[in-house]
Amino acid sequence: MMLTVAKFGGTSVADFDAMVRCANIIINRSDIRVVVVSASAGVTNHLVTLSQQLLSGIEQQQIIQQISDIQYAIINQLHEKQEAGNEIEEILAHLTELVGQQNTLQTAKTADAILSCGEQMSSRLFARVLRQRNCAGAYFDVRDVMATNSLHGKAVVDTDALQINSQTLLGPQLQDVVTVTQGFIGRDGLGNTTTLGRGGSDYSAALLAEAINADDLQIWTDVVGIFTTDPRIAKRAHAIGEISFGEAAEMATFGAKILHPATLIPAIRSSIPVFVGSSREPEAGGTRIMETVASKPTYRSIALRRQQTLVTVKSPAMLHASGFLAKVFAILASHELSVDLITTSEISVALTFDNPQGSTQAVITEKVVEELEQLCDVQVENNLSLVAVIGNELLRSRGVGSRVFDTIPDANVRMICHGASDNNLCFLVPEGEGEQIVQTLHDTLFV
Ligand code: ADP
Ligand code: ASP
Numbered sequence: 001m002m003l004t005v006a007k008f009g010g011t012s013v014a015d016f017d018a019m020v021r022c023a024n025i026i027i028n029r030s031d032i033r034v035v036v037v038s039a040s041a042g043v044t045n046h047l048v049t050l051s052q053q054l055l056s057g058i059e060q061q062q063i064i065q066q067i068s069d070i071q072y073a074i075i076n077q078l079h080e081k082q083e084a085g086n087e088i089e090e091i092l093a094h095l096t097e098l099v100g101q102q103n104t105l106q107t108a109k110t111a112d113a114i115l116s117c118g119e120q121m122s123s124r125l126f127a128r129v130l131r132q133r134n135c136a137g138a139y140f141d142v143r144d145v146m147a148t149n150s151l152h153g154k155a156v157v158d159t160d161a162l163q164i165n166s167q168t169l170l171g172p173q174l175q176d177v178v179t180v181t182q183g184f185i186g187r188d189g190l191g192n193t194t195t196l197g198r199g200g201s202d203y204s205a206a207l208l209a210e211a212i213n214a215d216d217l218q219i220w221t222d223v224v225g226i227f228t229t230d231p232r233i234a235k236r237a238h239a240i241g242e243i244s245f246g247e248a249a250e251m252a253t254f255g256a257k258i259l260h261p262a263t264l265i266p267a268i269r270s271s272i273p274v275f276v277g278s279s280r281e282p283e284a285g286g287t288r289i290m291e292t293v294a295s296k297p298t299y300r301s302i303a304l305r306r307q308q309t310l311v312t313v314k315s316p317a318m319l320h321a322s323g324f325l326a327k328v329f330a331i332l333a334s335h336e337l338s339v340d341l342i343t344t345s346e347i348s349v350a351l352t353f354d355n356p357q358g359s360t361q362a363v364i365t366e367k368v369v370e371e372l373e374q375l376c377d378v379q380v381e382n383n384l385s386l387v388a389v390i391g392n393e394l395l396r397s398r399g400v401g402s403r404v405f406d407t408i409p410d411a412n413v414r415m416i417c418h419g420a421s422d423n424n425l426c427f428l429v430p431e432g433e434g435e436q437i438v439q440t441l442h443d444t445l446f447v
């Protein structure tokens with residue numbers, strides 16, 4: 001039996017009609033046995049607000065009401081309104097309780113419990129929509145298999161435990177029912193709910209595909225595949241039919257929101273081909289991501305990642321000294337911060353960090369800066385965007401640098417990284433210039 005894991009993102013499960021479109025995809029493809037859903041569009045953002053901001057009781061109630069309205073728009077179209085309503089009310093009551101605690105005890109643990117409510121609700125409702133369409137959809141709590149550490153907001157999955165748990169709990173039911181479960185969430189050894197980071201449902205689906213030895217992973221979203229750049233930025237962007245694991249992984253890493261950065265790690269490790277398509281237009285085809293593809297264009301795509309932080313550390317002690325960088329990195333590691341790009345000069349090092357809005361992950365805090373200042377001068381700049389040109393043999397092809405930078409002669413380029421990978425050339429620009437630069441570059445390189 002072919003075994004496919006299908007993931008449906010927030011817009012794909014935004015409302016009843018969207019859920020029905022997803023249900024039709026599942027009904028038409030008997031190989032889809034595990035379905036991973038995100039929270040309905042907008043819900044996680046509301047939950048992030050509830051978990052991160054100090055709000056008055058009234059403001060909290062208003063946001064919970066908005067979340068409830070999104071769920072009830074779906075419930076009201078179900079045959080079993082009463083039962084579905086009861087299920088959702090239970091979760092909303094728990095959410096209200098957690099938000100109440102949040103005022104007194106603001107912890108990352110509570111924040112994760114709050115954030116997990118979106119997926120808990122959408123998965124329950126989606127299982128009902130499937131059953132209403134006469135498909136044997138069975139709700140499954142992914143936390144029973146998705147074992148993680150306790151790094152709230154950015155939990156690391158124990159893939160061995162996931163595999164064992166999945167074989168025991170999911171394996172036996174794969175033939176009989178379509179399992180409907182949550183992306184994004186997991187559970188630590190203490191029994192607390194954790195989350196894998198914003199956009200993490202793609203990654204959850206890939207991990208589950210690996211754990212059950214699936215033949216295929218499908219990511220159903222709101223665009224008909226992976227484009228040459230974000231179609232919201234460049235109108236002339238077009239879908240890519242086939243792309244290699246390596247190129248797609250670079251795209252995801254460098255911020256193409258279409259895939260969570262870690263999604264392809266399990267897929268590559270276990271050679272599981274990935275398909276990306278639109279749940280609105282399933283017949284329109286999509287992008288296949290696989291180990292090797294026939295075409296290897298020099299320029300494949302451009303990704304834009306907003307809200308980057310640039311930290312420049314400077315110390316005369318670096319001159320001819322060894323061990324300075326190790327100390328800097330030790331401080332960053334102790335705060336669980338991961339560095340993206342690095343450039344160095346004789347006495348300074350520039351480092352970039354991802355700092356996206358609505359993120360639940362650690363950022364450069366005053367504490368980090370204070371610790372670094374014990375070692376060196378520290379300068380922190382925000383409001384920057386990272387532009388990544390992704391392709392093949394970029395290091396071996398002549399003229400890549402001039403082709404890229406001659407196209408954007410007026411850009412205020414703050415940092416350039418090229419040389420570590422044959423698949424990308426990246427640079428930092430002021431946030432306000434990012435979109436225009438991507439449009440110009442895109443239309444020069446791809447149109
Ligand atoms: P989902 O809720 O289904 O996970 P996301 O909003 O996370 O969907 O990702 C889909 C969005 O990613 C698209 O609507 C598009 O704006 C954006 N995107 C960014 N880069 C690309 C790209 N190269 N190709 C396609 N979409 C992209
Ligand atoms: N619902 C989560 C988010 O919005 C996870 C996801 O959609 O992938 O980040």
Ligand code: MG
Binds near residue numbers: 202258
């Ligand atoms: Mg996403």
